[in-house]
Amino acid sequence: MDLKIAFNPLNDAALIVIAEALGFYESEGLSVTLTREANWSTVRDKLAYGLVDAAHILAPVPFAAALGLGPSVGRVIAPLALGANGNAFLVSAALKARLEGETSLLGSARMLAREVERRRQHGEGQIVFAIPFTYSAHHFVLRHWVASAGLDPERQIRWVVLPPSRMAQMVKDGLIDGFTSGSPWPQASRLAGHGEVLFSDPDYWTLKPEKVLAVRAAWAEEHEGGTFALTRALLRAGSWACQGSNRDDLIRIMARRIYCGAPPEAVEMALRTVSGQGGSGLVLDPQIATFPWISHAKWFLGQMVRWGWLAPDHDFDQLARHIYRPDLWREAAGSLGFDLPLADEKDEGGQPRPWSLAATPKPITMPPNVLFDGGVFKCRAE
Amino acid sequence: MNVLIIDPDDARAALVAEGIRADYGGPDTHVRLGTHFELRMLRDFDPDMVIIACESPDRDMLEALQVANEVVPRPVVMFVDRSDDNATARALEAGVAAYIVDGFNPKRMASILTVAAQRFALTQGLRNDLSKAKADLAARKTIDRAKGVLMKSRNLTEDDAYKALRKHAMDTGRSIQAVAADILAVSGLLGGE
Numbered sequence: 137m138d139l140k141i142a143f144n145p146l147n148d149a150a151l152i153v154i155a156e157a158l159g160f161y162e163s164e165g166l167s168v169t170l171t172r173e174a175n176w177s178t179v180r181d182k183l184a185y186g187l188v189d190a191a192h193i194l195a196p197v198p199f200a201a202a203l204g205l206g207p208s209v210g211r212v213i214a215p216l217a218l219g220a221n222g223n224a225f226l227v228s229a230a231l232k233a234r235l236e237g238e239t240s241l242l243g244s245a246r247m248l249a250r251e252v253e254r255r256r257q258h259g260e261g262q263i264v265f266a267i268p269f270t271y272s273a274h275h276f277v278l279r280h281w282v283a284s285a286g287l288d289p290e291r292q293i294r295w296v297v298l299p300p301s302r303m304a305q306m307v308k309d310g311l312i313d314g315f316t317s318g319s320p321w322p323q324a325s326r327l328a329g330h331g332e333v334l335f336s337d338p339d340y341w342t343l344k345p346e347k348v349l350a351v352r353a354a355w356a357e358e359h360e361g362g363t364f365a366l367t368r369a370l371l372r373a374g375s376w377a378c379q380g381s382n383r384d385d386l387i388r389i390m391a392r393r394i395y396c397g398a399p400p401e402a403v404e405m406a407l408r409t410v411s412g413q414g415g416s417g418l419v420l421d422p423q424i425a426t427f428p429w430i431s432h433a434k435w436f437l438g439q440m441v442r443w444g445w446l447a448p449d450h451d452f453d454q455l456a457r458h459i460y461r462p463d464l465w466r467e468a469a470g471s472l473g474f475d476l477p478l479a480d481e482k483d484e485g486g487q488p489r490p491w492s493l494a495a496t497p498k499p500i501t502m503p504p505n506v507l508f509d510g511g512v513f514k515c516r517a518e
Numbered sequence: 519m520n521v522l523i524i525d526p527d528d529a530r531a532a533l534v535a536e537g538i539r540a541d542y543g544g545p546d547t548h549v550r551l552g553t554h555f556e557l558r559m560l561r562d563f564d565p566d567m568v569i570i571a572c573e574s575p576d577r578d579m580l581e582a583l584q585v586a587n588e589v590v591p592r593p594v595v596m597f598v599d600r601s602d603d604n605a606t607a608r609a610l611e612a613g614v615a616a617y618i619v620d621g622f623n624p625k626r627m628a629s630i631l632t633v634a635a636q637r638f639a640l641t642q643g644l645r646n647d648l649s650k651a652k653a654d655l656a657a658r659k660t661i662d663r664a665k666g667v668l669m670k671s672r673n674l675t676e677d678d679a680y681k682a683l684r685k686h687a688m689d690t691g692r693s694i695q696a697v698a699a700d701i702l703a704v705s706g707l708l709g710g711e
Binding site for chain 1: 554572573574575576577578579581582584585593606607610611615
């Protein structure tokens with residue numbers, strides 16, 4: 137079975153890349169060609185026009201496109217997430233100095249509010265933050281953080297979309313005050329002395345959803361067993377990638393020019409969990425970070441409503457299940473002996489300690505699931 | 519008509535510009551090129567159409583403008599009727615996307631995009647030829663060095679060394695270049711180079 141998979145050069149494309157490097161696609165009976173893309177718009181268009189069959193994609197993009205926000209992505213399904221976390225927020229040294237003394241996100245947001253007020257009083261320009269795409273977790277995370285201090289992200293902050301490859305230079309040139317992007321780009325800029333990582337994904341949300349694998353629904357329908365084989369190959373790649381003993385190999389493979397093409401030190405730094413050291417806490421363990429939770433889909437949809445891109449009168453459950461396919465994950469993961477979550481949704485947040493998730497044949501010990509502001513996102517109809 | 523072309527490959531951008539001028543040359547046609555997209559280009563040049571290479575990382579930047587502003591060029595893929603969007607599909611396949619302002623003539627859009635796609639495909643063909651020529655040259659060098667190893671270690675003539683390589687390649691079902699590379703890899707053990 138032939139298929140083409142598009143990816144962007146980021147650490148969180150690891151499962152797609154590792155499955156190729158280690159031959160998992162072949163052993164699942166798939167003949168895969170990877171195409172490295174330079175932006176998300178092209179990934180979306182290639183899916184829409186059938187030039188690729190599957191893609192590494194920002195989780196909110198299929199929902200935005202399905203709701204008419206921007207061009208169509210065509211009919212796609214997401215049988216698995218490609219891990220959790222992986223983004224970091226880098227600010228200029230000048231802004232970092234203004235936010236000094238506060239380590240929590242709530243604290244740094246309060247300091248940011250002071251800085252916004254100071255700039256207004258002095259007639260200095262607005263704070264400008266860059267994101268890689270409008271409909272992205274990067275954007276939602278920054279808006280949530282900004283709003284936690286009572287700032288209005290719409291009026292009091294300027295947002296620009298920039299390619300991660302150009303963000304660091306713009307921070308250095310003082311054109312933007314900070315940016316969020318997937319690793320290893322913030323780490324590469326930090327190593328180049330362009331700024332400091334203020335916080336990264338796990339500081340915001342310990343297990344934050346980020347990218348998914350989007351599969352063209354028409355390809356899935358025409359290729360009996362194709363999605364099953366593809367999901368298995370990626371889950372196996374995840375099992376390999378999360379082994380500590382494979383970490384050095386993982387870093388070397390991701391840093392290759394045909395994949396991320398970043399310095400190995402930046403890739404290594406990005407895989408650390410502590411943001412003070414530049415880490416972005418990427419979790420690749422397929423048992424805990426690849427299930428396509430309907431509650432994640434609804435959280436993304438909820439963010440689009442919160443920031444005014446979407447009217448609240450949609451059937452979010454139907455929308456979420458149209459794209460996210462936990463049934464396909466269970467089928468593939470079950471064949472590999474994984475424990476299968478019993479529910480499709482869970483509370484997001486409110487678990488400060490490792491906890492037990494109901495699953496079969498045995499429960500899964502999950503890492504903490506907490507948001508920085510203590511909020512709990514509940515979407516289950518009890 | 520103002521057309522802005524964004525392409526990290528400036529030679530290819532020039533080729534596209536030349537194609538557009540050939541078809542639409544006239545005092546009203548203005549074409550501007552850039553390796554990067556900058557916001558000020560919209561204000562300074564006011565393009566009716568933007569043509570951008572899919573391999574430009576700046577494409578998402580251009581794409582995002584439509585969310586914030588009404589009077590900017592929008593992606594062509596939003597306008598086309600899916601039953602009649604061959605120009606867009608072929609362009610995407612060739613590696614180029616386009617954005618137009620409201621009211622831009624769809625026929626003209628399709629024909630300009632077709633020109634751009636042809637020029638992109640042409641460049642790709644040239645690139646492929648070049649990388650094949652480079653690969654052929656590298657293979658030639660590998661084979662020559664392996665021949666040298668065989669001539670020295672087995673005291674063969676150049677012709678016999680080549681025949682030995684070819685025979686081994688045929689016997690093992692591999693390319694002569696692969697056999698030559700193996701010989702070079704173990705040439706230290708053979709007491710060669």
